[in-house]
Amino acid sequence: DTGVSQDPRHKITKRGQNVTFRCDPISEHNRLYWYRQTLGQGPEFLTYFQNEAQLEKSRLLSDRFSAERPKGSFSTLEIQRTEQGDSAMYLCASSLSAGSGNTIYFGEGSWLTVV
């Protein structure tokens, strides 16, 4: 499978615990995006990378959230001291380098439930 891969697909955690999600983009895709989606809503932008450089972070991304892409390939999204409001699906997407018209492909998402 050469699509965007996310792991784990589902995670249940207790409030206050830390969780980490991993995203493997499509090979040779330089752009990598993280989004969050709650039920009945469209995906909300969190952050994105060009290679290893983090270009922008949404104000939705509190200090408890951190994303990295250390080698410009896979990326991790860590949530510290999880809260019930963090329960959502976390989506990763990738595309070729910047430029209009580069199709953006999404993974199947990582579901987080904070209990």
Next chain:
Amino acid sequence: GESVGLHLPTLSVQEGDNSIINCAYSNSASDYFIWYKQESGKGPQFIIDIRSNMDKRQGQRVTVLLNKTVKHLSLQIAATQPGDSAVYFCAEIYPNDKIIFGKGTRLHILP
């Protein structure tokens, strides 16, 4: 603000009829737009895209129309099938390549 909105949250269509899903976008500087289909529990699936130098693009059973004057997009699905049941999102790609989604329209196919 950063928003892409949809006019109808739910659309019910008879199987075999054509479906039209509408979307309004906010940033007149956006030059690329994508329609995604999302089935329950899955990530958004690319359907069709259009650049701002076009006003129409056709794919297999789908057509996207772009009206830059009123900042409006539509997705037309011909001969709607049960497998078309999903939530459809339009996405607006800003000049800095950030993707902004609307809330989505749920397409319900009637037998």
